[in-house]
Amino acid sequence: MGQAIAFYTLAALILGFAVLVITAKSAVHSILFLVADFLFVAGMYVLLGAQFLAVIQVVVYAGGIMVLYLFVVMLVNLKRPPEAHQDRRRRGRLGLLFSLVVFAELALIAVYKVASPASLVPPSAPMGPNNVEQVGWLLYTDYLIPFEVASMLLLVAMIGAIVLARREA
Amino acid sequence: MIDLLVLPLIKIVFVLTGVLVTVMYLVLLERKVQAWVQVRLGPMRVGPHGVLQPIADVLKLFIKEDITPVRADKWVYTLAPIIVLVPALIAFAVIPFGPEVSLFGKPVPLYLTDLNIGVLYVVAVASIGIYGIILAGWSSNSKYPLLGGLRSSAQLISYELAVSMTLVAVILASGSLSMVRIVEAQRENGVWFAFVQPLSLFIYFVGGLAETNRAPFDLPEAESELVAGFHTEYSGMRFALFFLAEYANMIVVSAIATTLFFGGWLQPFPNVAALKFLGFVPGWIWFVLKTFVLLYLFLWIRATLPRYRYDQLMRLGWKVLIPLALANILVVAAVKVALTR
Numbered sequence: 001m002g003q004a005i006a007f008y009t010l011a012a013l014i015l016g017f018a019v020l021v022i023t024a025k026s027a028v029h030s031i032l033f034l035v036a037d038f039l040f041v042a043g044m045y046v047l048l049g050a051q052f053l054a055v056i057q058v059v060v061y062a063g064g065i066m067v068l069y070l071f072v073v074m075l076v077n078l079k080r081p082p083e084a085h086q087d088r089r090r091r092g093r094l095g096l097l098f099s100l101v102v103f104a105e106l107a108l109i110a111v112y113k114v115a116s117p118a119s120l121v122p123p124s125a126p127m128g129p130n131n132v133e134q135v136g137w138l139l140y141t142d143y144l145i146p147f148e149v150a151s152m153l154l155l156v157a158m159i160g161a162i163v164l165a166r167r168e169a
Numbered sequence: 170m171i172d173l174l175v176l177p178l179i180k181i182v183f184v185l186t187g188v189l190v191t192v193m194y195l196v197l198l199e200r201k202v203q204a205w206v207q208v209r210l211g212p213m214r215v216g217p218h219g220v221l222q223p224i225a226d227v228l229k230l231f232i233k234e235d236i237t238p239v240r241a242d243k244w245v246y247t248l249a250p251i252i253v254l255v256p257a258l259i260a261f262a263v264i265p266f267g268p269e270v271s272l273f274g275k276p277v278p279l280y281l282t283d284l285n286i287g288v289l290y291v292v293a294v295a296s297i298g299i300y301g302i303i304l305a306g307w308s309s310n311s312k313y314p315l316l317g318g319l320r321s322s323a324q325l326i327s328y329e330l331a332v333s334m335t336l337v338a339v340i341l342a343s344g345s346l347s348m349v350r351i352v353e354a355q356r357e358n359g360v361w362f363a364f365v366q367p368l369s370l371f372i373y374f375v376g377g378l379a380e381t382n383r384a385p386f387d388l389p390e391a392e393s394e395l396v397a398g399f400h401t402e403y404s405g406m407r408f409a410l411f412f413l414a415e416y417a418n419m420i421v422v423s424a425i426a427t428t429l430f431f432g433g434w435l436q437p438f439p440n441v442a443a444l445k446f447l448g449f450v451p452g453w454i455w456f457v458l459k460t461f462v463l464l465y466l467f468l469w470i471r472a473t474l475p476r477y478r479y480d481q482l483m484r485l486g487w488k489v490l491i492p493l494a495l496a497n498i499l500v501v502a503a504v505k506v507a508l509t510r
Binding site for chain 2: 056062063070132
């Protein structure tokens with residue numbers, strides 16, 4: 001019962017702040033709402049018993065990446081409000097298309113859930129209190145190759161950034 | 170009910186009051202130490218040797234006019250000091266002040282909670298505090314705060330990397346992310362991690378100085394260039410919140426250094442039999458003593474070293490501390506593997 005209340009409160013907060021992110025006039029306010037959103041998502045992880053993921057979510061997304069966003073927004077100094085797209089009708093049509101795609105996706109998930117009973121997907125064993133070790137084990141056994149590929153991707157991005165920054169020198 | 174709600178609440182009230190009072194007197198201690206270093210007397214008027222000075226200061230800050238610049242972003246301007254202060258205070262949730270003691274026949278652990286990811290929690294909380302400083306600089310809509318805020322965010326991001334890497338080295342040595350377990354590991358090894366990993370301690374402390382914006386890394390508020398940096402426009406209680414956060418952060422850095430490197434609540438040299446007689450001193454007193462020695466180091470450094478230039482600061486962070494921290498992790502990991510073989 002308590003868990004359900006916490007879940008729905010968090011879910012409502014996450015959705016509410018997500019709406020605020022795209023409706024806020026100022027880019028800095030958008031970023032602040034997004035940070036708050038990430039914190040609530042971290043709360044959701046805690047609710048699911050994945051404290052390690054929750055903390056990593058805060059460190060990497062809320063604390064790391066969003067600070068860089070804020071940096072960029074402050075440096076480019078968006079004084080004038082972003083202008084709306086010229087063609088209002090085209091905007092409406094695009095919006096309709098996107099919302100239809102999202103609706104189809106949600107409907108598919110719902111149909112799939114109803115069609116396949118829960119027993120088909122075995123419930124994963126609940127992670128123990130010390131899920132740091134479990135995440136580590138999974139990363140270095142079952143998911144070793146994706147893990148290494150992701151690290152290669154980061155390395156490439158890092159080298160790319162250095163090359164771009166050094167071009168003028 | 171009592172274990173779930175009342176006891177933690179009492180502990181939270183105790184810790185918060187303790188931190189706030191410590192901050193007040195830390196400011197007085199700083200003024201006194203600075204004065205003694207410069208062969209002055211320091212505050213002497215309020216109370217004998219100025220011991221009531223902090224109370225006068227707090228009263229003054231309460232009474233002062235609270236100004237919001239006309240062109241400031243009001244919401245963010247109000248929010249920024251809160252974002253700075255709250256992480257500094259909630260970091261105390263995982264700091265173990267002492268082992269379990271028995272009060273009125275009940276075992277009571279002298280920490281709020283023992284998270285199995287305690288060290289990571291501190292890193293996460295510290296990374297949120299950065300927002301307050303950037304936003305304070307930005308929302309004031311004034312040039313010196315903006316420059317101070319940008320400098321500060323760059324500085325904090327750079328030094329956070331080096332500090333986090335030294336924490337990895339400590340975690341490798343102790344085999345746990347829980348603060349309580351790390352102290353226990355130091356007891357089992359019979360030696361403080363400060364002696365096992367002096368390099369980690371050095372990088373952590375230098376990074377800690379930079380993360381708390383303390384001299385010689387107090388560039389975000391370099392008064393000769395930036396007036397007062399990111400909090401130039403703040404006055405009254407809101408300025409006091411920034412002040413409070415800076416000193417609370419110093420206590421956090423010192424308390425974590427005590428926990429990770431100086432054996433937390435353990436007595437000095439827990440494995441030396443000749444020093445066993447020190448066991449009559451309760452653990453939390455050792456903890457407070459060690460934390461204060463480190464805090465004194467903060468003040469001493471401020472009185473001694475001149476401020477770094479901005480490019481020197483960045484060079485030190487990226488070209489010296491981060492490579493050193495990476496090499497440190499490699500060496501610690503190699504030694505650990507070699508020892509467990």
